[in-house]
């Protein structure tokens with residue numbers, strides 16, 4: 081119906097796209113990777129990770145091509161110059177960026193693409209047509225953030241201080257109205273994960289229809305009452321009501337995008 085109308089309007093071509101991607105941002109050490117690991121474990125066929133490029137050194141246990149594409153500055157700059165990146169930024173003395181290929185690889189699997197990017201990336205993605213849901217994961221306090229980063233034992237004193245400075249800037253900038261659709265305060269991990277899951281899977285009777293739920297997912301116990309669920313969520317997280325009201329019901333409806 082919509083396609084017919086668009087053809088009539090002389091649109092050159094239209095592409096069907098899947099559900100909107102999801103951007104997770106927030107200070108280094110806020111808990112993004114921890115939350116995403118849980119999400120990918122529980123819903124491995126539903127969500128797919130956009131593997132970024134970075135010039136930083138791999139940490140013990142990190143796998144090239146899975147956690148990041150670890151590259152030299154020269155290699156990355158060459159690909160940026162060739163127009164292969166959606167966005168890129170300098171963070172704490174290293175380059176990070178999302179290639180077009182990283183997002184396409186996830187979409188080719190019919191998975192919901194999840195990006196873990198810093199606040200500069202958020203601002204740059206806003207200038208593109210990717211149109212994701214923006215979620216900020218934040219620590220309960222800067223002191224707790226520092227303790228978590230120290231306990232993680234991945235940073236030198238110098239890189240830790242750079243991350244704390246960047247975190248203060250991030251927390252200030254993220255107050256900009258409308259920048260994020262949802263802010264999750266990661267105090268208790270299970271509670272933060274529930275909030276993330278609830279928002280991402282809000283329209284789960286729709287996800288069931290689309291067979292997006294993994295086989296071991298809990299079956300819906302009652303008909304979803306969006307208003308009631310929204311009210312619950314508003315009480316537990318900083319979240320604009322209109323986003324909650326739309327939830328994934330709308331977001332999981334395939335979108336028709338016009339391409340000139």
Ligand SMILES: Nc1nc2c(ncn2[C@@H]2O[C@H](COP(=O)(O)OP(=O)(O)O)[C@@H](O)[C@H]2O)c(=O)[nH]1
Nearest residue numbers: 108109132168169171176177178196197198201
């Ligand atoms: N703009 C942008 N930021 C990224 C990208 N990939 C990762 N980041 C961000 O870079 C920052 C540092 O990431 P990383 O070195 O893995 O440290 P960690 O977040 O403390 O584990 C984090 O804020 C990430 O969200 C990317 O492709 N683009």
Ligand SMILES: Nc1ncnc2c1ncn2[C@@H]1O[C@H](COP(=O)(O)OP(=O)(O)O)[C@@H](O)[C@H]1O
Nearest residue numbers: 108109110111112113114228232266267268269
């Ligand atoms: N709610 C939480 N309570 C205590 N420690 C946490 C919590 N969430 C994450 N952590 C720990 O904090 C550290 C930073 O989390 P991580 O997921 O690496 O952050 P990010 O990916 O945002 O840099 C990790 O060592 C992780 O195990």
